[in-house]
Structure formats: C-alpha cells, structure tokens
Amino acid sequence: MENNLNILIAGVGGQGTLLASRILGSLASEMGLDCKVSEIHGMSQRGGSVTTHVRISKEVLSPVITEGEADYLLAFEKLEAFRYRHYLKKSGLLICNDQELMPVPVIIGVAKYPENIFEKLKAEGFNVKIISALALAKEAGSIKTVNVVILGAVMKIMGVDYKTAVRVAEAVVPKKLWEVNKKALELGYQCTIKSV
Amino acid sequence: MEKRLMLGNEAIARGAWEAGVRVVSAYPGTPSTEITKYASEYKEMYAEWAVNEKVSAEVAIGACYAGARAMCCMKHVGVNVAADPFFTASYTGVNGGLVIIVADEPAMHSSQNEQDSRYYAKSAHIPMLEPSNAHECKEFVKIAFKMSEEYDTPVFVRLTTRTAHSQGFVNITDREELPLKPYVKDPKKYVMMPLMARGRHIEVEKREIRLEKDVENSPLNTVEFRDKKVGIVCSGAVYQYVKEATNASICKLANVYPIPVGFVKKFASEVSELIVCEELEPFIEETLKVHGIKCHGKEIFGKQGELSVASIRNKLYGITVPNADLTLPQRPPVMCAGCSHRSVFYILKKLKVVVSGDIGCYTMGALPPLEAMDLCLCMGGAITMAHGYDKARSPHTKNMVSVMGDSTFVHSGITGLINAVYNKGISTHLILDNAITGMTGHQENPASGKTIIGEETHLLDLELLCKAIGVKRVQVVDAFDLKAIQTAVKEEMAKDEVSVIIIRRPCALMLKGAKPNGMKINEKCKNCKACMAIGCPAISNNNGKIKINSEQCTACKVCAGLCGFNAIEEIKS
Numbered sequence A: 001m002e003n004n005l006n007i008l009i010a011g012v013g014g015q016g017t018l019l020a021s022r023i024l025g026s027l028a029s030e031m032g033l034d035c036k037v038s039e040i041h042g043m044s045q046r047g048g049s050v051t052t053h054v055r056i057s058k059e060v061l062s063p064v065i066t067e068g069e070a071d072y073l074l075a076f077e078k079l080e081a082f083r084y085r086h087y088l089k090k091s092g093l094l095i096c097n098d099q100e101l102m103p104v105p106v107i108i109g110v111a112k113y114p115e116n117i118f119e120k121l122k123a124e125g126f127n128v129k130i131i132s133a134l135a136l137a138k139e140a141g142s143i144k145t146v147n148v149v150i151l152g153a154v155m156k157i158m159g160v161d162y163k164t165a166v167r168v169a170e171a172v173v174p175k176k177l178w179e180v181n182k183k184a185l186e187l188g189y190q191c192t193i194k195s196v
Numbered sequence B: 001m002e003k004r005l006m007l008g009n010e011a012i013a014r015g016a017w018e019a020g021v022r023v024v025s026a027y028p029g030t031p032s033t034e035i036t037k038y039a040s041e042y043k044e045m046y047a048e049w050a051v052n053e054k055v056s057a058e059v060a061i062g063a064c065y066a067g068a069r070a071m072c073c074m075k076h077v078g079v080n081v082a083a084d085p086f087f088t089a090s091y092t093g094v095n096g097g098l099v100i101i102v103a104d105e106p107a108m109h110s111s112q113n114e115q116d117s118r119y120y121a122k123s124a125h126i127p128m129l130e131p132s133n134a135h136e137c138k139e140f141v142k143i144a145f146k147m148s149e150e151y152d153t154p155v156f157v158r159l160t161t162r163t164a165h166s167q168g169f170v171n172i173t174d175r176e177e178l179p180l181k182p183y184v185k186d187p188k189k190y191v192m193m194p195l196m197a198r199g200r201h202i203e204v205e206k207r208e209i210r211l212e213k214d215v216e217n218s219p220l221n222t223v224e225f226r227d228k229k230v231g232i233v234c235s236g237a238v239y240q241y242v243k244e245a246t247n248a249s250i251c252k253l254a255n256v257y258p259i260p261v262g263f264v265k266k267f268a269s270e271v272s273e274l275i276v277c278e279e280l281e282p283f284i285e286e287t288l289k290v291h292g293i294k295c296h297g298k299e300i301f302g303k304q305g306e307l308s309v310a311s312i313r314n315k316l317y318g319i320t321v322p323n324a325d326l327t328l329p330q331r332p333p334v335m336c337a338g339c340s341h342r343s344v345f346y347i348l349k350k351l352k353v354v355v356s357g358d359i360g361c362y363t364m365g366a367l368p369p370l371e372a373m374d375l376c377l378c379m380g381g382a383i384t385m386a387h388g389y390d391k392a393r394s395p396h397t398k399n400m401v402s403v404m405g406d407s408t409f410v411h412s413g414i415t416g417l418i419n420a421v422y423n424k425g426i427s428t429h430l431i432l433d434n435a436i437t438g439m440t441g442h443q444e445n446p447a448s449g450k451t452i453i454g455e456e457t458h459l460l461d462l463e464l465l466c467k468a469i470g471v472k473r474v475q476v477v478d479a480f481d482l483k484a485i486q487t488a489v490k491e492e493m494a495k496d497e498v499s500v501i502i503i504r505r506p507c508a509l510m511l512k513g514a515k516p517n518g519m520k521i522n523e524k525c526k527n528c529k530a531c532m533a534i535g536c537p538a539i540s541n542n543n544g545k546i547k548i549n550s551e552q553c554t555a556c557k558v559c560a561g562l563c564g565f566n567a568i569e570e571i572k573s
C-alpha cells in the first residue's frame, strides 16, 4: 500500500460509510501512519448524500480531501459515484457498488436518475471497478454489511493481505456484529470485480 | 502512551474524563451531540441529557459550586438559550472547574444560522480556547479545567464542525482523580444580587486584565516561520487548511479570547504582510485592528461557509479545482420510510392551513412534495409564534396550527403553551411525539422514559402535562391514521380555545423486533400516483410504474390509505 492516500467514500445516509472509514483508519494505525477521517453530511443523516474523507500519510493536515486529489473514490451508490467524480485524480480509481437508490426528486418525478452512469464515467476517462455488494451482503446474512463487503474488495485492490484486512476490520466492528461482518469481509475480499 | 483514533467529540469526552470531571450535562445539537454520549460511557463520570441548554448549563454550574469539575456541551445556538446563566456565572466564578463546550457550525450543515460564539466569550468575559485537531480537543479540555480553577472563571472551548466531526490520533493517559473541593458558604461570591454582583464585577475586570497579560506567554499559541512575505493568523481547523494550502508563516492562536495581542504584534513585525484567515466573523481581525496592528483578511475570505485548502488556495492564488456537477438530481435528507411525521404534513397540506413549524426531523415537512410548513425560527418557537399570529389576525378566520416534536416541546415549548392558555389564546398545537430526539441521532428525552444510558426513568405524561397547564382540549391520535389526524385538526381549529393534538408513534428507526415484510403494489394499480404525494423514499416511479421497495418499507400503511383502488397490500410471509 502507498504511504500517501486520499480516499473519498460517498454514499447515502444509513449505508454505513463511517464504519468503512474507521476500518481504513485502523489500517493506517497498523501501518504506523497518521490518519484523519472526516464525515460531511447535512441535517444529520436521514437518507441524504454523505461523504467521508479518509486521509492517510506521514502527517495529515486538513481532514478534508481537496477536489481532484482523491486516489480512490469508494462509492456505495451509482449516482453518488457520479456526483463526486470531480474529487478523483486523473490516475485515481473509482470503485463502485452496483446499486441504485432513488433520491426524492427522482421519486416525486421532478428529476431523472441519470442513465448509463458507468459508461459515462468511462467515457470521461475514469478507471472504474464495479462490485455487486448488495447481493454479497445478503449472502453474508445482512444487507447492512454492504459497507464491509466493499471494504473487503477495496483492501484486496489496495494490496492488503487477507489476514491484515480481517484484523483491522475486527478492531472496529462492534463485537456482537462481527460474525456476519467477517463473512461479508471475506465475500468482498474474494469477489470478482468487473471493469467497465 | 497509547494512541487511539478518535472523533474530536470523543476526544473532548476523554479529556473531561482524564481531567477528573464528575458531572457532564448537555442538550443534543449537531455538531456537539456525540461528546455527551461518549462521556456517558465512562463509569467515573455522571452524564445526563438535560432538557435544554440553559438547564444543562445550570446543572454544570451547580456541580462546580459543589466542588466538582463539571462540563456542559452545546451547539452554537444552544449558547443563546444558556446565555443567561453564563453571563452571571462569569461573575460568581467557580469552585470546581467549569468548562463549556460550544460547537459552531460554519456552512450550517445542520443548523439554522451561522452565528459566531467567540463574541459570547468577549461579552461575557469568559476565556475561550480553540483546538485544531482531535488530540488538541482532549488536551485543551484539560488545560481549560486548570485555567478555570486558577482564574476562578468558567472557560469556553470552541469547536467547529470540522474539529468536532473529524477523527485523528489522540495520545491518551489516565484519569486524574480529584477530591471534591469543600463547599464553603460565601454569599458575596455565590448570591448575585446588586450589592454582591457589583463586588464581583470588579473581580471580573481584574481577572480579565490578568488573563490578557498571561495569554501573551501561553505556550498554546505558536508561530511557524516559513515564507516571511506573508504571515497568516489563524486558529482551529483553519490552521490545518492554511498550513496545507500555503507556504506562508503562521501564527496559530489557541487563546481566541482574550487574544494574545502582543504575541501577534511581534509576529506581524517579522512578516511583510499580515493576513487573518478565519471562518465566520472577523473576530480576530477586528481585535488586532483595534490594537493598531495592520492586517486584513475578511475581504478575501468572506463571512460565509467553511474554509478549506481549496478555497484558501483559490482566494489567495487563484488556483481552481474541478467543479461539482450541479446538473445531477440532488439527494437532500428525507423523512425515513415509515416516519411518523409524514402523514401529519400530508393532512396539513390538504387542509391548506398555515403551519408554524419548529426544528427537528419534521422540519423536512417544509420540503417537496409535502411543503406544509410556513415558519421555522428556533426551538420552541412554533407554539409562541402561532399564539402571536392568531392574536395579530384575530378576529379573522383561524387558519394556523403549530407543529413541534416531543424533544422540542420539553426543551422550550411548555412555557409557550402556558403563555397561550394564560393569555386566552385560541391556537391549535400538534405535538409530534415519536418518543425520541430524532434529528440529532436518537437521544433519549423525558418523553422516551429512558436516560442517556438506557435506564428506565419516569415517562413524562404529555397529556397530563397539557391538562395541568390548562389546555382543556387534548386529543391523542395515531400518527398512521390519516382520517383521525384530519378529523382532529379540523375539530380543534374550529374551537376558540387553546388545544393540543398529540400525534404519536415511535420513530421508525427505533422499531424493535423483526422487520415487517413491507407492502407491495398489486395488479389493481392504475398508476394514478396518489401514493407518491407523501414523498416516501420506499415508493418510486419506475418509468410510469409504481414500485415499493420492500427492504425499506416498514409497513406503516399510510400509502395504502391514499390508494383509491386497494392496490397496496402487505406482503404475506
């Protein structure tokens, strides 16, 4: 893993982006690096757009990532991947959960959910990897583990070995939820990742 | 020494624990809420949810008079509510240390205004410290307690959203177990009536002069010389941005009130140009200018929103970053699937009444598609504004109701209801009782019947309370029963007296037990979209076909009540 990482996690309130960021913080700690994590959302959570900024390096200053400087964008939802794409570096990697959640303007019919998001991202030159985290989370036993499935896949992509991945996740997942999350982590770590 | 990744708010609680604090009292408010929850996890500290910020301040003040170190925590607007005790506690000073945590919210992610609490420190003559990261959050709380006892004053620690809600590594140590200080009767210090208060005012001034002198040598304020063409004065999270965004020399202030003016003056003499980089008001800049230090900054950075590495680079050097795509559908926060507030606003919209609203999850009733809130000012304001509105427009047709959540009612709605009854009002008030403080992330309150640590306690009987206040007409209605809500609202609005309708259902996110299977659309659906009028996030329109997402659906059945074709039914297991 590199020593200088900006990871932006984007999702919808309630998808567990904060736990995901804590796992990355635990990873930074294991590597002896500095880390800051910042969660940005409006009106607490309630189904709104949420981002969590994770910065890892020898010394982290601002807890917030600057637009255009993210090495990874981990998107828990497709529209949110599209919304925050301007945070990615040109050489950055976008890892997206293949799930669509309709925002209220779409639900009430005043806006349209964008079509062909992955193709558009590719056309704009982004390097996009797709995982079907919802199905894997269900397989693990709880749809609430989408976050840990994604983190499993991400840590594999980052080159973190499986044992370390398990250790850093176990350090932050609440004990009583560990069994189902361990399964989720394993499924994420082993899953096939599609490229666009 | 152990190092732990902690949220700024968690580090504040840790700092209090390490400082030997015995009592923490707070009312929730973003971005300060987590502090108290974390504090309640330490057995050695008593922590409580107070019913409002004034109460929390007085509880902490009482505990400090009793000889314990005590802390209260609130968001910026909470200080408005608690200002009365603070201004006079500044006169009495303390016995055990007293620290007040105040969390400002530049950019108003979850707030109704962007006020700058540094002015409170100045006008109440209470010193204020501002940490710039999680580790400093913990350390500054400990230093604040020492200062409080040494100078016989309450001390403010100011956070902003970015320090409160960012995690960073914190070096933790053990708790310093302090004995209770003796309480000694001393009316000259603790009974603030004119005779005594005049004496204390003299002490306040003396204290401030001493503080102004001492902060000049405080090791908490630092300078870092880099490029000496420009020197930047900053504090808090902004320090992190400035250090990353520029190569300027930096004067970092931890004492934001009083400001070590001489210290800054010396720094200013070593750089060619002095810029003050601060969020919100030009608090530091004004002070420096009053003391004849040539500087500028507010005209560059503005008074609104949060600063960032990108905005500082942009404003100083014209460097731009990639822009957000603003053509995409927004994803604003919404009432959850199964939220007990949705039905109320559907009915209020249908009845075309003017709604005096308040702050909580239900404020989202102002947004499309419900759009049934006309006013929202401050916590507790709904009932009082409705009373005033009715008085101003009487004897015209009565067309207003007020809407307020349970936590807000207990916070500051009760006094307004007493006022309305006492002054022969005619207003109709809806209390949306979901048995929890929802908006800020589910904190217990007197209407939950549980304490901060989940212990059973007396459950406040809202009906009985309203009756005791003198409201003769109190109805209790099921929040999922559209017809009952409509009937009750019509009935009470027709009456020329104060009435209360308690609309009750627990918060959908607090439901215990197995999740219901949810609802589905059957073949009788005519795609008339009547069910879409309530803006439930579980119901969507897929190219003209209505679908219910059974994973989100909690089977509240409010949508089924809107369907004229019996096309929405429960999924059988």
Ligand SMILES: Cc1ncc(C[n+]2csc(CCOP(=O)(O)OP(=O)(O)O)c2C)c(N)n1
Pocket (backbone or CB within 6 Å): B027, B028, B029, B030, B053, B075, B077, B078, B081, B111, B112, B359, B360, B361, B362, B379, B404, B405, B406, B407, B408, B409, B434, B436, B437, B438, B439, B440
């Ligand atoms: C003076 C003040 N203190 C705290 C807050 C933060 N705050 C906003 S709404 C709210 C409480 C909402 O609870 P409730 O009235 O029960 O409504 P719910 O969100 O549960 O629907 C709080 C604590 C505030 N806006 N103003």
